[in-house]
Amino acid sequence: MHIDVFPTAGGADQEALAGKTVLIIDVLRATSTITTALANGAAAVLSVLTIDAAREAAACLPPGTFLLGGERKALKIPGFDLDNSPRQYTREAVAGKTIVMTTTNGTVAIKKALPAAKLLIASFLNARAVAREAWQRGTDIYLLCAGTRNRFSLDDAACAGMLVNYLQEMEPQARLGDLAFTLRQLYLSHQEDLPHLISHASHYQRLVDLGLEADIAYCLQQDIYHVVPWLDKEQNLIVL
Amino acid sequence: MHIDVFPTAGGADQEALAGKTVLIIDVLRATSTITTALANGAAAVLSVLTIDAAREAAACLPPGTFLLGGERKALKIPGFDLDNSPRQYTREAVAGKTIVMTTTNGTVAIKKALPAAKLLIASFLNARAVAREAWQRGTDIYLLCAGTRNRFSLDDAACAGMLVNYLQEMEPQARLGDLAFTLRQLYLSHQEDLPHLISHASHYQRLVDLGLEADIAYCLQQDIYHVVPWLDKEQNLIVL
Numbered sequence: 001m002h003i004d005v006f007p008t009a010g011g012a013d014q015e016a017l018a019g020k021t022v023l024i025i026d027v028l029r030a031t032s033t034i035t036t037a038l039a040n041g042a043a044a045v046l047s048v049l050t051i052d053a054a055r056e057a058a059a060c061l062p063p064g065t066f067l068l069g070g071e072r073k074a075l076k077i078p079g080f081d082l083d084n085s086p087r088q089y090t091r092e093a094v095a096g097k098t099i100v101m102t103t104t105n106g107t108v109a110i111k112k113a114l115p116a117a118k119l120l121i122a123s124f125l126n127a128r129a130v131a132r133e134a135w136q137r138g139t140d141i142y143l144l145c146a147g148t149r150n151r152f153s154l155d156d157a158a159c160a161g162m163l164v165n166y167l168q169e170m171e172p173q174a175r176l177g178d179l180a181f182t183l184r185q186l187y188l189s190h191q192e193d194l195p196h197l198i199s200h201a202s203h204y205q206r207l208v209d210l211g212l213e214a215d216i217a218y219c220l221q222q223d224i225y226h227v228v229p230w231l232d233k234e235q236n237l238i239v240l
Numbered sequence: 241m242h243i244d245v246f247p248t249a250g251g252a253d254q255e256a257l258a259g260k261t262v263l264i265i266d267v268l269r270a271t272s273t274i275t276t277a278l279a280n281g282a283a284a285v286l287s288v289l290t291i292d293a294a295r296e297a298a299a300c301l302p303p304g305t306f307l308l309g310g311e312r313k314a315l316k317i318p319g320f321d322l323d324n325s326p327r328q329y330t331r332e333a334v335a336g337k338t339i340v341m342t343t344t345n346g347t348v349a350i351k352k353a354l355p356a357a358k359l360l361i362a363s364f365l366n367a368r369a370v371a372r373e374a375w376q377r378g379t380d381i382y383l384l385c386a387g388t389r390n391r392f393s394l395d396d397a398a399c400a401g402m403l404v405n406y407l408q409e410m411e412p413q414a415r416l417g418d419l420a421f422t423l424r425q426l427y428l429s430h431q432e433d434l435p436h437l438i439s440h441a442s443h444y445q446r447l448v449d450l451g452l453e454a455d456i457a458y459c460l461q462q463d464i465y466h467v468v469p470w471l472d473k474e475q476n477l478i479v480l
Contacts, residue, residue, distance in 0.1 A: 007392060007419070011251035152247060152419040178394040179247070181440050182426055189429050200421050 004177025008147030009109040022116035026146035030106025032123040032219040036086040041095035044237040070102040109146035121229035131166035154201035161187025244417025248387030249349040262356035266386035270346025272459040276326040281335035284477040310342040349386035361469035371406035394441035401427025
């Protein structure tokens with residue numbers, strides 16, 4: 001088993017992803033939010049690239065069955081029901097609903113990974129469950145960090161390091177690519193104080209500037225959910 | 241001063257590089273070889289993308305004034321004078337000569353960084369001298385790792401971490417981008433045993449398989465040269 005990481009959606013090699021198990025990571029906040037929504041009983045998440053695509057998709061759904069969610073520049077999109085804060089995706093808000101979602105980085109990474117044999121949604125919140133599912137599939141695994149505006153993002157990198165570490169524990173003979181090795185080292189050196197490590201991320205600073213510390217604290221919780229969101233390509237929906 | 245790193249040539253944002261000081265890193269072996277050639281008295285290095293371009297450039301130079309160097313798949317190119325082993329670029333071989341050079345990753349990274357205000361060639365061999373020159377210029381600094389076939393490469397990453405650490409020592413107030421921060425952490429955690437760290441690089445293994453351990457040991461020597469190769473854009477030559 002070969003395990004490697006792509007540092008950004010833009011830097012990912014789609015040919016390499018074809019036929020592999022691919023884990024999408026956008027810790028702050030898209031994959032944390034998708035995980036939370038489905039853990040809290042949302043029926044499915046429809047990930048789309050643009051605001052127009054989200055509105056068009058919603059227009060085809062029966063009223064009352066869906067919510068529009070996502071962000072641009074980390075803020076709620078005008079006319080949408082929810083922003084990209086996972087703390088808004090409570091059971092009361094989302095149970096039974098389809099979430100039509102567009103975000104700046106996460107949805108781009110999901111689109112990039114469509115050639116994958118299996119596409120899973122990973123975050124600190126559900127890392128161990130996702131690692132176990134990926135490992136049980138037995139194929140090569142790529143972790144695709146969404147990054148922030150196509151730059152390497154420390155929050156995604158730390159989560160990738162934790163996932164690689166879980167995978168290496170499950171499969172000690174796995175071969176790690178250079179970035180997988182590097183991020184596992186990063187994780188092992190800082191696992192006792194991940195919030196401090198991630199406080200150096202430039203995206204972290206942007207969210208703090210917007211008063212979103214509570215979102216960050218929420219997203220850095222480890223393994224509080226045991227759900228594994230995956231993309232059902234036939235329906236084009238992320239489901240459990 | 242802002243300092244950041246791009247993990248591969250393909251992943252570099254040329255717009256972001258425009259007007260900046262850019263350090264090109266291809267430890268195993270292009271930038272180590274260019275540094276060695278110029279330290280040993282080569283007149284200049286002409287970096288070109290293709291084998292044909294190298295032969296065409298050589299055809300325009302007076303016989304006896306140049307050498308053809310480089311590699312494909314880490315091996316010497318048929319009809320060329322030298323391969324990509326820095327240990328071939330001795331004073332006896334290269335003094336006074338122009339080296340026309342093409343390599344798989346390094347020359348691609350140099351091409352990508354042409355929008356830079358100043359393009360410097362960095363390696364472990366001359367890291368401190370390059371960091372000092374970059375710092376003295378006072379502008380934002382990008383480190384561009386060549387990578388290996390457009391993948392993140394641990395050898396380049398470790399060298400980038402060492403350069404970031406030097407730069408941060410020279411400019412404690414510098415703001416580090418997420419990858420600059422990550423690779424500095426990697427370097428600080430492993431600085432006592434860099435050869436062991438870099439032995440995990442997949443490119444390292446390929447060179448070992450080709451019997452090139454001596455090249456690797458050579459390239460991992462730190463600060464043995466105090467030269468700073470830079471690209472003279474008017475002449476399109478890398479010089480001191």
